Amino acid sequence: MFLVFFLFFLLFSYLLFKFYEHIKVYRPREELFSFPSDLDVQFEDINFTSRDQVLLNGWFIEGSLHRVILFCHGNFGNISSRVDIIKDLNLLGYNVFIFDYRGYGRSNGVPSEKGLYLDVLGAYDYLKDKGFKDEDMIVFGRSLGGAVAIFLASFVGGLRGMIIDSTFISARDLGYDILGYYLPKFSISNRFESIKRIKNIKIPKLIVHSEHDDLIPFHHGEKLFAEALEPKTFLKIRGLHNNCISESKDIYMAGIKGFLESLELGG
Numbered sequence: 001m002f003l004v005f006f007l008f009f010l011l012f013s014y015l016l017f018k019f020y021e022h023i024k025v026y027r028p029r030e031e032l033f034s035f036p037s038d039l040d041v042q043f044e045d046i047n048f049t050s051r052d053q054v055l056l057n058g059w060f061i062e063g064s065l066h067r068v069i070l071f072c073h074g075n076f077g078n079i080s081s082r083v084d085i086i087k088d089l090n091l092l093g094y095n096v097f098i099f100d101y102r103g104y105g106r107s108n109g110v111p112s113e114k115g116l117y118l119d120v121l122g123a124y125d126y127l128k129d130k131g132f133k134d135e136d137m138i139v140f141g142r143s144l145g146g147a148v149a150i151f152l153a154s155f156v157g158g159l160r161g162m163i164i165d166s167t168f169i170s171a172r173d174l175g176y177d178i179l180g181y182y183l184p185k186f187s188i189s190n191r192f193e194s195i196k197r198i199k200n201i202k203i204p205k206l207i208v209h210s211e212h213d214d215l216i217p218f219h220h221g222e223k224l225f226a227e228a229l230e231p232k233t234f235l236k237i238r239g240l241h242n243n244c245i246s247e248s249k250d251i252y253m254a255g256i257k258g259f260l261e262s263l264e265l266g267g
Contacts, residue, residue, distance in 0.1 A: 025075060025144070025171070025190045026111040028104040032080040036061060039087045050102065050122035054115070057106035058099030058123065060130075061090045067160070067260075068095040068127055069138045070152075072120060072145030074166075078105030085245065089140070092257055095132075099123045101148075113190045116144075120152045134158035138263065142166055143216065143241070147192040153205075154197040161263045162201065163256065165208040166241060168220045169195040177217050198228045206259040208235045210248070215241035233259055 036043040036059060044060045059079060069089050073082050079098050089096050101119045102109030109115060120139075127137060138161045141149025146167025153162045168174040170193045176182050185191075198205075205228055209221025225234045235255035239247030 026103065027076040028101075028111065029077045029081075030105065032078060032105055034080040034083045035059075036083055036086055039083055041083075041087050041090060046097075046099075046126065048099075048122055048126040050109075050115070051118040051125070052115075054102050054109040054119070054122075055107065056099055056102065056119055056122060058097060058126075059086070061086060061096040061098075063090055063093050063095040065093040065095070066132075067093075067136050067138065068097055068132050069140050070120075070123055070127060070149075071096060071098040072139065072141040072148040072152075073098065073100075074143030074145050080105070085142075088253055089256075092260060094138075094260070097123060097127060113192060116148050117151050117155075120148045121155070124152060124156065135160050138163065138260065140165075143168075144192070147194045150194045150197050150201070153201045153203060157202070159203050161203055161259070162205045163208065163259065164205070164224070166210065166213060166216055166221070166244065167194060167207075167224060168192070168216045169223050174216060174220070195224065195227055198224055200229075202229055204231045204233075204259075204263060206233045206235060206255065208237060208252070208255065210237045210239050210241070210244035212238055213241045213244065233262075235259075 041061055046058045046060050048056055050056055073079060078100050082098060086096050086098055100107040101111050102115050103111040134156060137159045139149040139152050139159055140163040142165040146164035149162055149164055153159055171190050172182060172188055207221055207225045209218055211218045225232060237244050237248035237252055245252055
């Protein structure tokens with residue numbers, strides 16, 4: 001009888017840990033509380049499917065250039081939390097496609113690491129169907145979205161460029177910074193091992209990180225940059241994780257604009 005209770009306790013503890021891991025990694029919000037039109041930006045509401053046929057939702061904002069930025073947002077909220085950055089990128093002349101992962105906003109499903117990868121591949125497929133070639137696409141990922149962007153760039157290979165902002169080396173390494181010790185690899189379902197993938201990405205890349213980031217320490221950006229192949233650029237900004245874009249607005253947008261212009265000069 002003791003053995004039965006002990007095994008039940010182990011199972012309960014494991015499931016409780018899995019639940020805790022999930023709610024710490026994924027913090028979706030269903031309600032869309034803001035839209036590009038609130039900032040006088042015209043947009044198209046898009047429904048499309050992931051690679052495993054989960055129905056997803058996103059916004060396409062048309063630009064003057066035949067280039068598109070595929071934006072992968074972070075772990076909190078949904079696309080309606082990113083209206084400001086969408087407008088800023090669109091003002092540079094670029095088409096912008098931002099989408100919600102499964103379980104976020106109006107997208108169906110439940111988020112997972114594999115699921116997010118299948119979602120970004122679905123977004124990529126949508127842009128291909130819309131007439132964009134690989135060399136027309138720049139993938140932009142912030143925070144958790146940086147890991148998603150790194151996956152896409154490593155999987156596709158021929159994109160025009162990649163921007164990652166405030167992104168971590170791996171979920172396990174970030175866990176160490178938070179907890180002070182490494183969790184066993186077998187216990188982690190969401191690994192997001194970007195440090196391994198970035199070593200094989202040959203396209204131009206811009207890595208952005210705040211030296212004051214209170215959620216994902218600055219050394220994560222430094223390590224990703226150190227391991228990345230050339231051509232690469234590092235942009236150091238200031239501010240906490242959730243306000244660094246607004247606090248460093250001038251240098252942030254100047255750095256992104258300069259990087260995007262360098263991609264055009266590259267042919």
